[in-house]
Amino acid sequence: MFKYAVKRIIYIIPTLALVALMVFLLIHMIPGDPALVILGSDATPEEVELLRNALGLNEPFYKQLLMWIGQIIQGDLGVSIQTDVPVIESIMERFPVTLMLTSMALVFSIIISLPSGIMAAVRHNTRSDYIFMIGTIIGVSVPGFWLGLVALLIFSFKLGWFPSTGYVAIWEDLWPGLRYMLLPSISLGLFMAAVVARMVRSSMLEVLRLEYVTHARAKGLGEWKVIIKHALKNAFAPTLTTIGTQYGMLLGGAVVTETVFSLPGLGKYIVVAINMRDYPVVQGSILFIAVVYVLINLIVDLLYGFFDPRIEYQ
C-alpha cells in the first residue's frame, strides 16, 4: 500500500503540470487586458503601456510561462495584479471558508443520501422508491443559484431564521458561524445528495441480489444487520468514488454559492479575478483547487481497500 501511495503521489506531478499549463494558456487566451481593468477604460494608451510593462505583460508569452513555472517550483504562486497581495496569502485566507462550506455540504449530502438510498433499495419498486426517484431527479436538475435564492427568500427573508448576507467564521463564533453557513451548505449539498443517493440505491440493489446476502439471511441474521453490515460495506466502494468525484463538483459549485450568499471564499475570489483578468490569481487558485481535488481522489483510492478487501494495491 505504501508503494502504491508513493507511486500515486509521483503520478500527481505530471497531472498538475498539465493543469498548470492548461490554466495558463486558457486565461491568457481570453481577450481582455488586466492593465485596462486596473486603470479603467478612460486610461490613455501610454498609461496602459506603462502598466503593462510594469506587470511584465509585454514579455513574450513563452517567457511569462517559464517565469510562472519557475515560481511554482519555488512554491510561489505570484502576486495579485489588482491588489498586490501574494496569491498564496489570499488563498489561505479564503480557502478555509470554501473548505468549511464544501465539508458541511458533504456531510449534509451524506446524511441525506445514505439512508434514503438504502431505504429506496430495500423498498425497491414501492411507492417510497418512486418518491425517492422523483426527489433525486429534482435534486440533480435544480440549478444551484436558483436554489440558493429560493432558500434565502424563504428562510432568511420570510421566516427570518438565517441572515442573507455577511459572514462569521465558525472558529471565531460557533453559533453565528453555523447560521451563516447552514443555508449555503444545504443548497450546495443538495445536488451531491441526489447523485450519491442514486448511486447508493443502485449499488445496494446490485449487492442485495448476490448470493452471500441470501446466505446471511439464511443464517438467520436480522434484516438490518444484513443490510448495514454485509450489503452496505460492499456497496459503499462505488459510492465512495462518486463522493470523491462529487467533492470536486462541490468545489466548482462553491463558486456560485459563494457569490449568491456573499461568502468570502475561494470561488468568489476566482470569479472576481477572472472578471478582472488577474492572471496570477486565476492561475494560482485553479492550480490550488486541482491539488486539493487530486489529493481527495488519492485519499478515496487509498480508502478503497478498507471497504473492499478484494482490492489489491500494486
Added chain:
Amino acid sequence: MEQFSKSRRKMLFILLSGLILFFCSTASLLAETPKAGGEIKVRIRTDLVSTDPYKSTALINANVLGHILEPLLAYNENLKIVPVVAERWEASNDYKTYTFHLIKGKKFHNGQEMTAEDVNYSIKRMMNPETCARAKLFDGVDRIEVVDKYTIKIHLQKSAAGFPHALAVISPLMAILPKGEAERQGGEIKHPVGTGPFKFVEWKPDRHVILEKFENYKGQAGPRDGMGGERIAYLDKVTFVPVPEESVSIMSLLNKEVDLMTGFPPKYMDKYRDEYSKKGVKVQEIPGLVWVGVHFGVTQPVVDNVQFRQACAYALDIEQLAKAAFMGYAEVNPSAVAKSNQYWTSAHELFYKQDTSKSKELLKKSGYNGEEILLTTTKKYNYFYKMAVAAHAQLQAVGINVKLNVVDWPVLAKGQAKGELQMYILGASPMPDPALAYAYLFRNKFLDVYPDVEELRQQALNTADVKARTELFEQIHKLCYERVPWVLSCNYNRLQAHWDYVKGYQVLSTSVPRLWGVWLEK
C-alpha cells in the same frame, strides 16, 4: 357679555394654535437634531479593490476611502471645485502657479499634524505612473514648492486653468497622505491613514470594511455641500458590506442587515412604492453624471462614413433607449455635459429626433449595402445589455444588418480603448469636468479623423472663465452633433435606499455615498 366671550374664545384659539405650533416645531426640531453614536451598515455592490488611494480607478475605492482620506480639492453639489484640506487656494494670473493654503492644526489619524511636506509627498506619488493610475493628469507639473509649513505652490510648465480638476477628480481619490506613509507600510498603502472624519479599522476582503469615528477631526467650516463644507461624523462606526447579488441585497436591506443600500435597482421601484415604502424604506433619486449611449468606432469600416452614422442617429430613439435600460429612471440627454452641470445650456439639447424615413434616405446616400455591423455590449452592467437590445431592434427596423456581440467587460474595454469596435454601448465613471469627459469619449479614434475638436477641448482645459468654457463646450457639442461619434441617450438616475431611521443622508449626483452628517434615529 356675548362679545366678551367671543373675544375670549378668539384669544384662547390663538393661544392654543400658538402652543400647538410651538410644540410641533420643537418636536420637529428635536427630531432633526443629530444624534451621535451607533453603527451604520452600508451595502456596496463590489468589494474594495485596493486600500491604496491612487492605485485603481475603481469608483468603489473612492466611495469607501473618501471617508478616511481627504484630497486638496473636491466637487460641491453644483460640481464646482471647493477646498477640502486646503483652507483656500488661488491661481496666478497666467494659471501657471497654484498656491494652496492648508488648514492649520489638521491632524492625521496617526496624531501627526498635516503640513505642506505631506502634500508635497502625496502629489509626487500622484505624479508617478508606478504609484498612480492617473499620473498623466499631472504631466504638466513642473515643480512643487513648499513655501512654509502650511503653504505649498504647484508650478506648471504651461498655463492650465483646468489643473484643479486633476486634484479634485473623483476616482482615483487624490488624497493627502502622511509623508513617508507608503514606505513605512512596505511601498504600498495597506492601512490607509488620512485626515478624514472616519478612520480605517480593518478590511476583510469580501466580508467588510470597517471604519470608526475620528474624534480629533478638524475640517472646513460652513454647511455640507457635495464633498465640500463641514464633515461632522455622528456615527461611531461604519461598516461597508459587499453584496453583489441585487435580489440578495434587497433582502438584506429589508431584513435590516444593512441600513443603507447604494445602487438600488430600478426594477424594484414599483415594489418600493407599493410595499417597501410602507415598511419605512426610503429611496432617494437624483440624476447622475454617468452617460450611456451607442458609440461608433469612427475609423472602422462602414461606420467611418458620417452619413451612415447620421442614419443611425435618425434610427435611434434615445428616450426609448433610456426607458429600455433604466425603466425611465434616467434623464434623457444627448450631450456629454450633464444637465446638472454648470456648463449645460439648451444648446446641448441639439440632436436628431427619430425619423426612420430620413434614416433610410441617409443610408442610401451613404452607399450602405447591407454589410454586417457588430454592436458590442456586455452583461456586466445589465443596462448596457438592455440598451443594446433596444438599439439593435431600432437599427434593424431601418434595414441596418446589425448583430449583437455580447462580451465580458475587459473585452469591451480593450476594444473601445484601441478603437477596434464598430459600434458599442458605453458609459463611464462620473466626470464633472466636461473637458475630461470628452477626452474619454474621444477614444473612439474620433480625433484621428477630426483633430480640430481637440483644439477646442484644449482651449477649455486652459480656460478658467465659466462663460468662455460654456461656449467652448457648446461648440464641441455642435461638432459632435454634425459628425456623430456617438448617440448618447441619457444620464441615469442614482437610486439609493435606506431605512427611515437613517437621517441626514443625501444622495449625490456623483454617486459617492457621503456618511458624514448622517445619524441614526433608532
